[in-house]
Amino acid sequence: MVSQQQEHRLQELGDFLRTRRARLTPEEVDLPRGSRRKTPGLRRAEVAQLVGVSVDWYTWLEQGRPITPSTQVLERLVQALRLDANERNHLFLLAHQQPPPALVLEPEVVSPALQHFLDQFGSRPAFVSGRRWDTLAWNDAGCAIFGDFHLRTGRERNTIWTIFTNPLSRQFIVDWEEDARLLLAQFRSSCGRHPEDPQLTELIHDLMLSSPEFRAWWPDHEVLSGQEGRKTLNHPQVGYLMFERLTFQVFDTPDLKVTVYTPLEEADTPRKLEQLLKQWYQHKDQESHIHDGKI
Numbered sequence: 001m002v003s004q005q006q007e008h009r010l011q012e013l014g015d016f017l018r019t020r021r022a023r024l025t026p027e028e029v030d031l032p033r034g035s036r037r038k039t040p041g042l043r044r045a046e047v048a049q050l051v052g053v054s055v056d057w058y059t060w061l062e063q064g065r066p067i068t069p070s071t072q073v074l075e076r077l078v079q080a081l082r083l084d085a086n087e088r089n090h091l092f093l094l095a096h097q098q099p100p101p102a103l104v105l106e107p108e109v110v111s112p113a114l115q116h117f118l119d120q121f122g123s124r125p126a127f128v129s130g131r132r133w134d135t136l137a138w139n140d141a142g143c144a145i146f147g148d149f150h151l152r153t154g155r156e157r158n159t160i161w162t163i164f165t166n167p168l169s170r171q172f173i174v175d176w177e178e179d180a181r182l183l184l185a186q187f188r189s190s191c192g193r194h195p196e197d198p199q200l201t202e203l204i205h206d207l208m209l210s211s212p213e214f215r216a217w218w219p220d221h222e223v224l225s226g227q228e229g230r231k232t233l234n235h236p237q238v239g240y241l242m243f244e245r246l247t248f249q250v251f252d253t254p255d256l257k258v259t260v261y262t263p264l265e266e267a268d269t270p271r272k273l274e275q276l277l278k279q280w281y282q283h284k285d286q287e288s289h290i291h292d293g294k295i
Contacts, residue, residue, distance in 0.1 A: 010064035013094040017062050020081040021047055029080065050080035069095055108256065110137040117258075118142075123273050124262055125243075131255040132200050133159045133187055141273070144280035145235065145261070160187050161203065164211035174232035174240070177213075184217055185224040192223070193255070231261065237279075238272040 022041035026033045031046055048058040051073060060067055069077070074095055078088045092100035108130040118126045118139040125145045128137040135157045138149045155161045163169050163180050170176045194200055207214040233241045243261040250256040263269040 006066070007064065009094060009097070010066065013091075014062040014064040016091065016094060017047075017077070017081070020083065020087070024082060028082070047077075047080055051076045071096075071101065074100070108134075108136055108253075110256070114250065114256075114258075121260060123270070123277055124260055126258065126260045128250075129159060129257050129259065131190070131194055131197070132203060133190070135159060136256070140280055140284070141261075141277060144276040145233070145241070145273070155203075155206075158203070159183070161207065164207055164214045172233055172235070174234055179231070180213065181217060181222070182224065182229075184214070185222040188218075188221065189223040189225050230264075232267075235272070235276070238275060240267040241269045241272060242266045243269070 021044070024042050025040075026042065026046060029042065029046070029050060031042075031049075037043075044059055044062065045055045048055045051058065053073065057067070061069065074092060077083070078091065081087075083091060088100055092098065110128050114128060115137050118128065118137055121139055121141065123141050125142040126139045127135050127142050130136050135149060138146075143149055149157060155165075160183065163173070163183060173179050191200060191204070204218070208218065209215075228246045229244070231243045231245045233243070235241055242264040244264060245259060245261055247257050247259040250258060263273050
């Protein structure tokens with residue numbers, strides 16, 4: 001028995017397929033135009049031919065019949081109807097009620113608009129991290145607190161690698177073990193989105209070799225979603241700093257996450273942060289003069 005909600009979803013799927021079929025011409029999919037074509041777009045029989053299914057089966061799909069196409073058939077529909085990434089995602093949600101499996105992982109790029117967004121946080125440290133928790137972008141306040149990210153390369157920009165392999169992180173992060181366990185559970189949860197990513201597999205393998213704590217805790221399979229809460233740091237120059245940490249996903253590219261540290265009044269954090277930012281800007285200005293040949 002098909003529920004009213006399922007019936008509506010299947011009808012939406014059929015309507016979606018019809019509109020995508022109607023916008024294509026036979027020439028665009030390397031089929032002959034033929035004669036006596038009364039309506040624009042492809043015929044159902046032509047789509048069925050491209051996908052490799054019977055005309056009756058495809059007709060039932062467009063009619064909203066309660067049939068469940070396989071992942072392989074849906075992928076062939078994506079190719080036949082020339083669907084883009086957003087349309088592919090929509091098709092799988094309508095047909096399977098879940099997102100499609102990931103395609104080949106694309107390079108992670110931070111847009112100028114997203115970088116501008118980070119820069120607008122002013123005295124709040126803010127970062128963009130990717131699917132493997134590499135820090136891809138940051139603002140000046142982030143460098144003032146956590147060090148110059150421009151000088152870091154490769155694994156040095158990976159949050160999990162730094163937390164578990166850099167001895168300085170244990171002095172810098174107050175309650176290091178609690179924080180490391182929390183981040184590890186969140187990292188494990190995000191890893192579930194890309195179980196076949198070879199670089200992620202390599203990172204986990206190297207962490208198992210390099211960190212006794214990671215090696216001991218990873219088999220626990222603890223998972224958590226979301227990254228928010230208080231964070232206390234012990235900065236080597238100004239002492240204790242207290243923040244609220246909030247992380248959210250970028251809508252268009254959900255593998256990218258924005259993390260913002262909002263300074264709390266406790267431990268005189270705003271004043272100390274301004275002091276560190278002033279020193280950072282002086283450093284940047286000096287570096288700029290050196291680069292311009294003025295020093």
